[in-house]
Amino acid sequence: EVQLLESGGDLVQPGGSLRLSCAASGFTFTSHAMTWVRQAPGKGLEWVSTVSVNGGTTYYADSVKGRFTISRDNSKNTQYLQMNGLRTDDTAVYYCVKEGLPGGIYYFDYWGQGTLVTVSS
Amino acid sequence: DIQMTQFPSTLSASVGDRVTITCRASQSISSWLAWYQQKPGKAPKVLIYKASSLDSGVPSRFSGSGSGTEFTLTISSLQPDDFATYYCLQYNSYSRTFGQGTKVEIK
Numbered sequence: 642e643v644q645l646l647e648s649g650g651d652l653v654q655p656g657g658s659l660r661l662s663c664a665a666s667g668f669t670f671t672s673h674a675m676t677w678v679r680q681a682p683g684k685g686l687e688w689v690s691t692v693s694v695n696g697g698t699t700y701y702a703d704s705v706k707g708r709f710t711i712s713r714d715n716s717k718n719t720q721y722l723q724m725n726g727l728r729t730d731d732t733a734v735y736y737c738v739k740e741g742l743p744g745g746i747y748y749f750d751y752w753g754q755g756t757l758v759t760v761s762s
Numbered sequence: 763d764i765q766m767t768q769f770p771s772t773l774s775a776s777v778g779d780r781v782t783i784t785c786r787a788s789q790s791i792s793s794w795l796a797w798y799q800q801k802p803g804k805a806p807k808v809l810i811y812k813a814s815s816l817d818s819g820v821p822s823r824f825s826g827s828g829s830g831t832e833f834t835l836t837i838s839s840l841q842p843d844d845f846a847t848y849y850c851l852q853y854n855s856y857s858r859t860f861g862q863g864t865k866v867e868i869k
């Protein structure tokens with residue numbers, strides 16, 4: 642059974658930093674690109690960032706480029722999202738998601754339960 | 763970036779109704795489209811991928827169609843468990859984009 646367990650969400654002040662983690666199990670982690678998707682309260686879904694299978698290639702939404710860094714540790718079956726320079730509009734539930742097919746970028750077939758990041762003074 | 767326009771934003775329907783939701787892409791995405799269902803407080807769940815392929819375990823009353831720029835999700839006979847918000851997702855490029863969502867409410 643595929644499981645994606647996010648952690649690290651918290652209340653942080655504007656300008657602050659936070660690191661989210663996602664521990665994966667139940668599939669061959671090293672075969673799949675991994676992604677973060679967020680959802681602001683009462684709003685729709687927004688793709689945030691994707692990391693390739695070996696971590697060598699990363700992609701970012703314009704809204705987070707230069708502030709967020711995605712990475713993965715294949716020895717720990719874990720992906721991360723380092724968030725710096727946080728703004729109030731980064732407040733959202735952040736979901737760890739698995740790409741639907743091995744190797745590349747597709748749709749998302751499994752989602753974690755989400756972790757809440759609140760940016761407020 | 764590819765923009766996805768989804769409509770309607772809200773839909774009121776009764777159990778047993780046939781329901782159709784539409785997503786329009788700002789440029790051709792071939793068949794690289796998925797549909798998701800989300801219930802309050804829960805993560806989205808994939809229903810359809812590659813425009814018309816039903817994900818494992820998804821009831822056959824859900825179906826998807828379309829290619830290029832226009833896509834539809836149809837629920838042939840709405841069931842009580844189907845009242846939720848639905849999103850389309852284009853995955854033609856690494857910069858994936860979702861539609862704005864359609865909330866299906868009880869009439």
